[in-house]
Amino acid sequence: MDKDGAVYSVELENVTKIFDESTVAMKNVSLKVKKGEFFSILGPSGCGKTTTLRIIGGFETPNEGTVRIDGRRVNNLPPNRRPVNMVFQNYALFPHLSVFENIAFPLRLKKMTESEIREKVEYMVELVKLKGQERKFPRQLSGGQKQRVALARALVNEPRVLLLDEPLSSLDAKLRQYMLMELDRIHDEVGITFIYVTHDQAEAMSVSDEIAVMNNGVIEQVGTPPEIYESPANTFVAGFIGETNFFVGKVVDVSSEYLKVETRFGILTCYKDKEAKIGDTVEFMIRPEKVYVTKNYPPQNMNFLRGKVDQLIYLGSHTKYYIMVENTLIRSIKQHTRYWMDESTISWDDEVYVWWNPDDSYLIKVTGG
């Protein structure tokens, strides 16, 4: 609870945005972002995540619904009067201004004194680790440095919320990982709300307190990274976040904790995460890292299938197996601990058992039948 009483930093209530008859960017989107959170909006391109961010920033006006920042309705406030700042995808640094002047830009608009400006800019330069680069122009900077300038410039105004629109998408993989950690550090230091838009689930998982998964202009699920990964709300979320194995079938038996499901692979047992009765159609999933691949017969009470190793991808820290079972590939990931001593016995085209503990599966959907 803040001094002005609002719990949420940003609230969207039934926001709909239609660009023209054929393009509905957001359908009835409701979101609540807590103060100080690192909140990500995750989704494939064209899902409406950038539009959502632009609505919060004030660059688009919703056709319907309410936008609140710190409890105050801001639907009609232009971007220059909202207490939020944005880091643009292409940085949008002013090419005619030096690093120092880019960061000082919002302060000069506020007619601050030279000494105040100097002090604030220097603090920001320190925060984003750009010491010594102040006099350079944007074209003299690397991608990562431009990113830092954009961050400093957006933060120097001390906004209540920082909006980040795929800020790392134009950096190479290694730098992206590093900048992500930097973002996390800066978030901890400034303590304001960050709303981060990305299509990269690994990015979102690694830094977010909460993630909203969007698809086709709709929020599919909001939750912490483990919630979204372990208990996805639907097939889209399950498939979008990480790799997974889906099974569909009819319930043939129900016990207090488990369901027996008749699938095209035979009868499998799955954990009863939701209520279901005999005859219902259910969809459940098992994540690859919970699936074992062995030549030996699996232990008791495990779900198991027989198949043939179709692909085996050795990735150093782990190996990915793709096992062909009844014309379907089942994915498995094996983390290596003592590779030379225990492992590497499975090779291409081997006949293997694919098995998992029924407790590890997750029941996504039940359709009455």
Added chain:
Amino acid sequence: MTVIVLIFLYAPIMFLVIFSFNSSVTGANWMGFTLKWYGELFLRSPDIWEGFKNSLIVAVFSSLTATFIGTMAAIGIHWYKPSFRRYINFNIYAPLIIPDILMGVSMLMLFVSMRIRLSLFTIYLAHTTFSLSYVVLVVLARLENFDSSLLEAAMDLGASEFQTVRRVIIPMALPGIIASFLLSFTLSIDDFIITFFVAGPGSTTLPLRIFSMIRFGLSPVVNALSTILVGGAILLTLLGRKFLKYILAGEG
């Protein structure tokens, strides 16, 4: 090939420069070196200097006006992207393709029908009009290169529309604005056809003065004047290049 092209381009000018030092009055043969035409030009040709002064006044004011109005127009067209932009575009391009003689005649008709006395002021209006198209074109081309997220960034950081124009758009478009000013200046200072129609008594510009001098036969004084103009133009070009480099240095 290049050499031939260069000869074609520069031979007439070379002749002009050489003959400005020729002591022959008719200029047909080389009669020996002299500086008397320069003396004549500087000491006994008040008409030429009057024309030069008029040309300068018109060029400075018309290009300043055109640059100001044209830049504002370009920013408006670019930023607000009105639905009738194509229509606006056509109207801006049109003066570039309409023959000068038509422009001249039409402006003369306009001024006469509005009972505006022909003077330096009408020349100024005419020059501002035709320079405008060039300014809008050049500045617009410069603005098209900008990412529109720069404007959004400025607004996001707290700038009003006016502040965005003043602190972001104009500084970024500055090389284009300066280039369009120089272009307008050049166009104005050597315009003959349009000026010819809209000039009134006592408002003779340098090109008009030269033309009237030539009518009474080739005067070596004109050669001397031309030599000075060519020299001045070369000097300005060199300075301009240095200056442009300096402006362009601040760009990304």
